[in-house]
Amino acid sequence: MAKRYFDLSDDVHVAGRWHLGTPMDAAGQAHGSWLFMRGEPAQLMGGLRVPLYRPGEPLDFSLADAGAIPVVHVKVASLLKELAPGDVQLLPVEIDGQPDPFCLVNVTRVVRCIDDASSEEVEYWMPEDGRPEKTGKYRAVAGMRIDPSKVGDAKVFRPWGWNIALIVSEEIKEALERIRATGTKFKEV
Numbered sequence: 791m792a793k794r795y796f797d798l799s800d801d802v803h804v805a806g807r808w809h810l811g812t813p814m815d816a817a818g819q820a821h822g823s824w825l826f827m828r829g830e831p832a833q834l835m836g837g838l839r840v841p842l843y844r845p846g847e848p849l850d851f852s853l854a855d856a857g858a859i860p861v862v863h864v865k866v867a868s869l870l871k872e873l874a875p876g877d878v879q880l881l882p883v884e885i886d887g888q889p890d891p892f893c894l895v896n897v898t899r900v901v902r903c904i905d906d907a908s909s910e911e912v913e914y915w916m917p918e919d920g921r922p923e924k925t926g927k928y929r930a931v932a933g934m935r936i937d938p939s940k941v942g943d944a945k946v947f948r949p950w951g952w953n954i955a956l957i958v959s960e961e962i963k964e965a966l967e968r969i970r971a972t973g974t975k976f977k978e979v
Contacts (some may be wrong), residue, residue, distance in 0.1 A: 793938045794960040794978060798860075800853035801975040808846035810854035810861055813838045813883065813894060823858035827953045829900030831879045838883045838894060848888055849973030851966070860895035860956060861885070866971050867893040873962060874945040897956060899947035901940065904928070908935035928952045936979050955979075 812820045816836035825832050840854050840861055850863040862870070867880045879896040906912045910933025915924035928951040936949060936957065945959040958966075963976050 793941065795936055795938060795941065795957050796960070796963045796976040797934065797979050798851075798956045798958045798963070798966075799975045799977070800849075800851065800857060801973050804847070804849065804973060806847045807849055807973070808842055808852065809844040810852050810885070811841040811843040812855045813840050813859065815839075822855045826855075826859045826894065826896045827948065829898060829948055829953065831898055832881070832896050834881065838881055840883045840885050840892070840894070842886045845887070848885075848890065850969075850971040851973040854894070858954065860897070862893055862895055863971075864891040864893060865969060866966065867895070869965050869969060870895065870946065870962075873965060877944055877946040895946075897946055897948050899944045900950050900953065901942070901944050901947045901957075902950040903936040903938075903940040904931060904949050904952060905935045905937040908937075909933055931955075934979050 812822045814820055815834060815838060850866050852861050854861045861883060870878050871880060877899040879898050880893040883892050883894045885892050909931060912928060913930040915921055915927050915929045917925050931952045945962050947957050949955050949957060957979060966974050
């Protein structure tokens with residue numbers, strides 16, 4: 791039986807939900823997606839705080855910093871630590887007005903697995919685009935499909951070249967559903 795994978799996103803249609811801002815360190819320095827979407831452990835001094843962009847009902851899974859960085863309740867963090875310890879770095883965070891413990895999830899696995907032929911549309915940066923540092927990398931990916939045979943043992947990862955996507959294995963999806971984690975939305979890739 792072929793392994794199945796899912797793009798995990800933030801369910802923005804939960805009524806009255808909170809929206810989270812950009813993580814900040816103790817000195818008030820913002821640490822956004824540039825730090826937490828590289829697929830490698832982050833080195834930080836001191837704790838992190840995530841401000842509320844818009845107050846509301848807390849969720850077990852949210853994407854902070856304009857939909858880029860996973861922030862999870864400790865029950866989700868525990869599940870990820872148990873099932874995918876080599877794929878994630880969990881950093882405790884304080885959230886304004888929230889007494890419950892939360893963690894920022896820094897996904898440390900990047901897998902070259904996008905199936906260009908099966909995806910609806912892929913577009914690459916070209917030399918004529920005038921961005922030499924991006925030439926040959928994905929410019930856009932729509933209707934992304936991945937090649938499961940290239941994933942290996944990864945259970946939580948970002949696809950190489952399209953690191954805005956957060957991909958989880960069916961095992962992780964089912965575990966999140968079992969604990970009824972709020973805020974999750976899955977789309978098979």
